[in-house]
Amino acid sequence: xxxxxxxxxxxxxxxxxxxxxxxxxxxxxxxxxxxxxxxxxxxxxxxxxxxxxxxxxxxxxxxxxxxxxxxxxxxxxxxxxxxxxxxxxxxxxxxxxxxxxxxxxxxxxxxxxxxxxxxxxxxxxxxxxxxxxxxxxxxxxxxxxxxxxxxxxxxxxxxxxxxxxxx
Numbered sequence: 154x155x156x157x158x159x160x161x162x163x164x165x166x167x168x169x170x171x172x173x174x175x176x177x178x179x180x181x182x183x184x185x186x187x188x189x190x191x192x193x194x195x196x197x198x199x200x201x202x203x204x205x206x207x208x209x210x211x212x213x214x215x216x217x218x219x220x221x222x223x224x225x226x227x228x229x230x231x232x233x234x235x236x237x238x239x240x241x242x243x244x245x246x247x248x249x250x251x252x253x254x255x256x257x258x259x260x261x262x263x264x265x266x267x268x269x270x271x272x273x274x275x276x277x278x279x280x281x282x283x284x285x286x287x288x289x290x291x292x293x294x295x296x297x298x299x300x301x302x303x304x305x306x307x308x309x310x311x312x313x314x315x316x317x318x319x320x
Contacts, residue, residue, distance in 0.1 A: 154205040157261060162201055165262070169200035188231045192276035199272060199281045203265040207287035211278045214290045216297060220278075228277040239274040246270035 158166075177193035180186030199206055211228075212220050246266045253263035272279055282290075 157204040158202040161203060161262075161265065166201040166203070170197040173197040173200055185231070185234070188228065188277050189235055192279060195279065195281045196269070196272055196276060199269065203268060204261070205284055206268075206281050207284050208268065208272045208279050209282055209287045209290065211280055213294060214280055214282065214287075216294055225278075232275045232277045235276065236274070239276065242273040243270040246273065 173193050174197045177190040177197065180193065181190035199208070212225070246269045250263040250266035250270065253259035253266060272281075
């Protein structure tokens with residue numbers, strides 16, 4: 154992965170990352186644009202070194218209970234504002250991905266462009282993390298979900314036992 158990231162950075166990544174950092178700086182000037190700017194910084198990180206990275210929603214990374222409702226609602230509103238720009242960028246990245254897939258040597262670049270298209274449509278609340286971190290958060294969320302289901306089952310069993318004891 155290090156070699157792929159190095160080659161990608163030299164050929165494509167450095168200028169894409171700079172472009173998105175400049176766009177992020179422009180969005181950061183406005184109050185409404187700050188969440189978009191933060192997401193574009195994440196996207197610049199993906200553009201610079203895409204191999205070995207995963208795109209994961211913040212609620213999956215931290216757990217749905219650990220992300221405030223205001224952040225979720227605000228992120229949804231800003232994502233709706235961003236959608237027209239995101240669709241244009243996604244179409245460009247999908248076209249670049251298709252062009253890259255046509256050549257055998259361009260398949261890794263095509264994968265990166267498809268990953269970028271996935272991120273850029275709804276960037277607010279998305280994080281770029283290593284594959285290990287994405288896997289670890291998925292496992293932790295699954296364990297938490299199972300633990301909550303077991304606790305809910307125990308509570309329903311306890312209430313059922315109380316009802317039978319009353320009778």
